[in-house]
Amino acid sequence: MDRALDVTNTRRWPRYQANLPVLISAGGDPVPGLANEISRSGMALYGGVCLEPGDLMKVEFQTSSKLRVAGVVRNRSGFCFGLEFVTLLASDNDAANLAECAIPSPREHLEDWLDKHRGDVSLAMASALLLFSLFAWDARPVAGRQTPSQPSLTLWERALVKLGLAELPERPASLGNPAVQVWVDQHTALYYCPGSELFGKTPDGRLTTQRDAQMDQFEPAARAYCQ
Numbered sequence: 001m002d003r004a005l006d007v008t009n010t011r012r013w014p015r016y017q018a019n020l021p022v023l024i025s026a027g028g029d030p031v032p033g034l035a036n037e038i039s040r041s042g043m044a045l046y047g048g049v050c051l052e053p054g055d056l057m058k059v060e061f062q063t064s065s066k067l068r069v070a071g072v073v074r075n076r077s078g079f080c081f082g083l084e085f086v087t088l089l090a091s092d093n094d095a096a097n098l099a100e101c102a103i104p105s106p107r108e109h110l111e112d113w114l115d116k117h118r119g120d121v122s123l124a125m126a127s128a129l130l131l132f133s134l135f136a137w138d139a140r141p142v143a144g145r146q147t148p149s150q151p152s153l154t155l156w157e158r159a160l161v162k163l164g165l166a167e168l169p170e171r172p173a174s175l176g177n178p179a180v181q182v183w184v185d186q187h188t189a190l191y192y193c194p195g196s197e198l199f200g201k202t203p204d205g206r207l208t209t210q211r212d213a214q215m216d217q218f219e220p221a222a223r224a225y226c227q
Helices: 094-098 106-117 118-138 155-162 210-215
Strands: 016-025 031-038 042-047 056-060 068-077 078-086 181-185 190-192 207-209
Touching: 016 094, 031 056, 042 068, 056 078, 094 210, 106 118, 118 190, 118 210, 207 210
Parallel strands: none
Antiparallel strands: 016 031, 016 056, 031 042, 042 078, 056 068, 068 078, 181 190, 181 207
């Protein structure tokens, strides 16, 4: 693919878009930078160095060849520098080849990843759609139907149940209304529901909630919990 910016460019050498990491030397330790445009005669790059127009800059391209060039700063805007090479690159192809070594942009990274994993993405989307359909169908309201309380399950556990890979745990047996007042018989360890024949009549009995009676190990006298 031709990376030249514009066929009508009046500059002597075509310029190529780049996204190329470099090391910049300006009298001290090398500083990382990024070249975003390059031609046979110069380049534009970003770098955290304090150079002014007319200063000399040395650049090492972070490619397998580790090509090094020297140039004079011709213009500066913030930390963006326009650099003119002291010596022209050997050919225009060298500039084009350097541009081709550019690191991909985030969008190119994403497009490349999606292209390589298209099948996995499709499978994941289909699985998500299937799970959503299963849950939506199960949760749909039905007129006249009272939905019984379901055991508390995590999303993963519900998915396993829906796919038939696990069984729904049994619902805990109802223990009646925990707040209803019952009459406990201290001698028999039984309790009586309101309205029963012996409610409030056994000696040494007392009133308490059904929940407290159950917590104290009392059993319903009628073998049925109070509602």
